[in-house]
Amino acid sequence: MREFDLAVIGGGPAGMAAAVAAKKKGLDNIIIFERDNVLGGILNQCIHNGFGLHTFKEELTGPEYAERYADMVRELGIPVETGTMVLNISPDRVVTILSSGRGVEDIYARSVVLAMGCRERPRGALGIAGYRPQGIYTAGTAQHLINIDGIMPGKECVILGSGDIGLIMARRMTLEGAHVAAVFELMPYSGGLNRNIVQCLDDFGIPLKLSHTVIDIKGKEKLEGVVVAEVKDGKPIPGTEEYYPCDTLLLSCGLIPENELTRSCGIAIDPLKNGAVVDDRLQTSIPGVFACGNVLHVHDLVDHVSAEAAKAGESAAAFVRGGSAPEGRVIKLIPKNGVKYTVPNSFTAGSLDDEPHIRFRVTGIYKNAAVVIKCGEKELFRRKMRVMIPSEMQDLAVKKDVLAAADADLEIMTEGDIS
Amino acid sequence: MTKELICICCPMGCGLTVEMNGSEVVSVTGNTCKRGDDYARQELTAPMRTVTTTVRTADGVSIPVKTKEPVPKDRIFDCVKDIKAANVTLPVRVGDVIAANVAGTGIDAVAARSV
Known part of the structure; x- marks a missing residue:
């Protein structure tokens, strides 16, 4: 059986950054398994710009960002096996892989970084009535068709869901000559970043209709149109129905971390974020298995993915070289009032970074609010936040001493009113 | 105001x-x-935007392209048209000029991926 110090599952931005960081920490025998034929993951089809402002201090497109990391992987001599699907990871880190060149193979990894990313919520998970004609795509599928395959899915388009990919695709479809009638969003706020509403919708006069959803799909073989209605408390309001003829319906209705391997390995999943429960080293409930990037929780910015993944890679290197578990009490971090989830789920008092990061999302729109960390009744940390919205992940760097002062589990919460 | x-x-x-x-x-x-x-x-x-799109090479491969600097917002469609019309042959390196002085903006459109 082939043996590796570190097996990285997935060659997207998270996997590449984890491998690079582990290598720089002195780990030599690393392998990246990637099911596509190239490194880069979803970045390869994200041809728009806006990537890398934190990591490279300049604005790059997705493929450029991916290429920079792919270059680092190559320059550091980290082996990559593309066209390779990971089928299973056992709790003792035997990884079963499948490729056309080697067939099914078991390998042993002294550490594993999970970096499988996420996938889009498909139509079947949305509960929309009507036929199942051709012409309905997730936004990312359409993005792949246009940007990688050079194929336009249609000419008259409606977009359901205002996630960033949906907004980006509204512009992309328009630039490629299609007409985008509108973007409809079930929630009363956008799921995507403000900047994308400005430069992808407003720039092209594409309306964003909040509190609206598709309630019926017309057309038996080929999509003919959709019926849209205003919604209140999750239910369509009678009398507000409008018919939009279209040949293409794009769905941008959320991303789901791709945790099949994680689950079958028996790793504990945090239902609040649909990703593994991790400690501050990003180690899962199984020793030596770490998680990062969109498989851990869905990010908005690849820069945050790279930073998080580097931490996972460094932790894997430390695990393999040191082997010893970190010392000290485990302090749980529990999301409360207004905080949807956190990464990490816990800290180990004896092995804290100088400035541990806490990443979280809020459950509503908060303006001029604060985020507070408490230990029992005692307030350990408070930061004023000008604006916090659900579509933007928050990243707090907290001083080590703050967390070290905890003598019991911590609670993190927002303070202020939802606006 | x-x-x-x-x-x-x-x-x-x-x-x-x-x-x-x-x-x-x-x-x-x-x-x-x-x-x-x-x-x-x-x-x-004078609003400005970076334009990103793709161009198809003679070999049928899609290459991502961006304007090296932002261009005037009202020239976005002209830039896309110019980029699409470019003749590109492989290999392409990231940063290679695909369409010089795209749509007369004075800005070059460059490849965003090495193929």
Whole structure:
């Protein structure tokens, strides 16, 4: 059986950054398994710009960002096996892989970084009535068709869901000559970043209709149109129905971390974020298995993915070289009032970074609010936040001493009113 | 006159309030960095955007392309048209000029991926 110090599952931005960081920490025998034929993951089809402002201090497109990391992987001599699907990871880190060149193979990894990313919520998970004609795509599928395959899915388009990919695709479809009638969003706020509403919708006069959803799909073989209605408390309001003829319906209705391997390995999943429960080293409930990037929780910015993944890679290197578990009490971090989830789920008092990061999302729109960390009744940390919205992940760097002062589990919460 | 903008320089998406005197920008508030100030002044006088699209090579491969600098917003479609019309043959290195002086903007469109 082939043996590796570190097996990285997935060659997207998270996997590449984890491998690079582990290598720089002195780990030599690393392998990246990637099911596509190239490194880069979803970045390869994200041809728009806006990537890398934190990591490279300049604005790059997705493929450029991916290429920079792919270059680092190559320059550091980290082996990559593309066209390779990971089928299973056992709790003792035997990884079963499948490729056309080697067939099914078991390998042993002294550490594993999970970096499988996420996938889009498909139509079947949305509960929309009507036929199942051709012409309905997730936004990312359409993005792949246009940007990688050079194929336009249609000419008259409606977009359901205002996630960033949906907004980006509204512009992309328009630039490629299609007409985008509108973007409809079930929630009363956008799921995507403000900047994308400005430069992808407003720039092209594409309306964003909040509190609206598709309630019926017309057309038996080929999509003919959709019926849209205003919604209140999750239910369509009678009398507000409008018919939009279209040949293409794009769905941008959320991303789901791709945790099949994680689950079958028996790793504990945090239902609040649909990703593994991790400690501050990003180690899962199984020793030596770490998680990062969109498989851990869905990010908005690849820069945050790279930073998080580097931490996972460094932790894997430390695990393999040191082997010893970190010392000290485990302090749980529990999301409360207004905080949807956190990464990490816990800290180990004896092995804290100088400035541990806490990443979280809020459950509503908060303006001029604060985020507070408490230990029992005692307030350990408070930061004023000008604006916090659900579509933007928050990243707090907290001083080590703050967390070290905890003598019991911590609670993190927002303070202020939802606006 | 007051205008409300959302800064698009980075994902923060700061809400900007701009005091205007006719077509002249008097003050910008709400920004958290210098770029927000610059953006507001630019956006209300001559809005600019980076254009990204793809071009098909003779071999049928799709190559991502971007304008090296932002171009005037009202020239976006002209730039896309020019880029699409470019003759590209492999191999391509990231940064290679695909369409020089695209749509007469003075800005080059370059490859965003090595193929």
